[in-house]
Amino acid sequence: MGIADRKEREKLEMRAKILDAAKHLFLEEGYSSVSLRRIADSIEYSPSTIYLYFKDKDDILFALHNLAFQELYHRQRQNLQIADPIDRLQAYLSTYLEFALDNREYYDLMFIQYAPASKIKEKAEWRYGRRAYEALRDTIRQCQEAGYLKSVDPDATAFGLWSFVHGLASLIIRHRLPMFSANQREKLAKQAMEMLNEMLELSRVQH
Amino acid sequence: MGIADRKEREKLEMRAKILDAAKHLFLEEGYSSVSLRRIADSIEYSPSTIYLYFKDKDDILFALHNLAFQELYHRQRQNLQIADPIDRLQAYLSTYLEFALDNREYYDLMFIQYAPASKIKEKAEWRYGRRAYEALRDTIRQCQEAGYLKSVDPDATAFGLWSFVHGLASLIIRHRLPMFSANQREKLAKQAMEMLNEMLELSRVQH
DNA sequence: TTATTTTCTGAACACTGTTTATTTAGTGAA
DNA sequence: TTCACTAAATAAACAGTGTTCAGAAAATAA
Known part of the structure; x- marks a missing residue:
């Protein structure tokens, strides 16, 4: 079934094409003004035509959201x-900070912009965020075992x-620092x- | 000139009326969906009629911005x-944190939402923000004199x-914590x- | 009562995201 | 090649947005 395969491929290509265009426009001018x-x-x-490949405008945002994660x-x-x-x-x-400053609009869309909570929750692709968070918490647990960061709740x-x-x-990204150049x-x-970093090192309990 | 005075007063009342209505609606449903x-x-x-009292929709936002500050x-x-x-x-x-969590939409509008940088800069009412920031930095300077927080740049x-x-x-406000209730x-x-707070206290150099 | 100024509004403009009926293009069979 | 069928793309319309402006309504001054 070579034809069905090609059609499938073309469908994916079209999605990618829309996503790519949207990405560039969003990164340049911001989601809501495009x-x-x-x-x-x-x-x-x-x-x-776009509605044949994405449910609505938010759906495009959501797809980019996943790529960014x-x-x-x-x-x-x-x-x-x-x-x-x-x-x-x-x-x-x-x-994390480097990523945020290197990909400001991406970061904006991942962690600042209003994304209907339902949308993020529904789709299982929030996994990436969850996994990233759990990696952080596990590392903190190990730091605590090594004597750092006292024994505050790892989640906190x-x-x-x-x-x-x-x-x-x-x-920085939302321009709240007009007092600095x-x-x-x-x-x-x-x-x-x-x-x-210094404070983290300082947090080590001295036995 | 009692009439001119009354007109002036009525003008202010009308502004306040619009602002009050906008505030309630914004706080309930968010700026962009009202x-x-x-x-x-x-x-x-x-x-x-609103355009007789405010330049545009952003101008209303800006006025609320000032009230919030x-x-x-x-x-x-x-x-x-x-x-x-x-x-x-x-x-x-x-x-600061209490204020943010008690007045989420206000806080959103003050520190999260996109506010054209030009608008904030132009008007001198950004003074409130600047003054608040300087109070923080001065306090940090005094903490450093008391031996806390080492001698990192106070601005940093x-x-x-x-x-x-x-x-x-x-x-919290932008719902980025689906992993918690x-x-x-x-x-x-x-x-x-x-x-x-513990880390701040821990930051004291021991002479 | 009239003339003048101030305050308000209805209608329009150019835009938005989205839906639907219709047209166009591509595919498989006769 | 011709036909029927399916899939893809679109033009047109809808209900909404922020904003502008000519003209109506109201308040003031003469």
Whole structure:
């Protein structure tokens, strides 16, 4: 059944084509200011064609959301092999911040923008997020076993550390730092990360 | 000129009326899903009337933005009188988080939502934000003089600590914690705050 | 009562996401 | 090649959006 195969392939190609166009437009101008007609124009199809491949505009966002999570997951993979838990934790958080600042619109869409909770929950692809979170918490558990971070609830610690890097990233991305120049912002974020690292090391109980 | 005075007063009342209606609608359903026609309906005026009192929809948002900053500033005022800098710092951060969770849509609009940077900069009312930030940095300076927080750049430290509480708040407000129940989230946020407080106290150099 | 200014509104404009009926193109059989 | 059938693409329409503007209504001044 070569024809059915080709049709399947073409269907996937069309999806990828729409996704690619949407991605570029969204990254350049932001989700809400890009209309379906603009996406349709850029791939030279009519707006209604898009509805044959995606349920609605949010569905496109959701597909990109998944791609972005895969990309982040890919970046973090190498960190998982670091043996020392506190080194791994620090690398994990640094990589997270780097990803956020290197892919601002992606990050925006993953962790800042309003995405109907139902949508994220429904589809099982939120797995990537969950897995990433659990990797963080496991690392924290191992840090605690090594004497770091006292014995606060690992979930609370994971939430706290995640919040720290998310806060840095999202204040930058959403332009809430008019008191600093653009150069300063990233420099200060790095300094803040260093401060966090020092505090993590300082958290070690001395027996 | 009593008539001119009354007209002036009525103009302000009308502005307040629109603002109040918009505030309630925004807080309930979010900025972008509330239309001007809905606001107009709720105050029983035509949509075009609103344009006599506000430049555009964003201008309403901006006015609310300022009201919200005043409210936060008001909450923080009492903390400024705490003598011990580390206590003051902790109170400052806790109050910030409480404000965020008590006024989620307000907080959203102040620190998460896209607000054209130009708009925030232009108007001098960003003073409130700047002043709040400087109060934080000054407190951090005093903490450093008292031996806490080593001697990292105060701006980096302020940015870092602010990011921590902003991260907690915004991950909750933007529903990025499907791995926790609603109850758990706020409990974990409080635990994370306690962890931060412990780390702050731990940061004291031992001479 | 009239003239003038201020306040308000209905209708329109250009846009949005989305749906539906219709047209076009591609496929399999006679 | 011709026919019937299926799948893909579209034009047109719908209900909604923020915003503008000419003209109606109301309030003030003469």
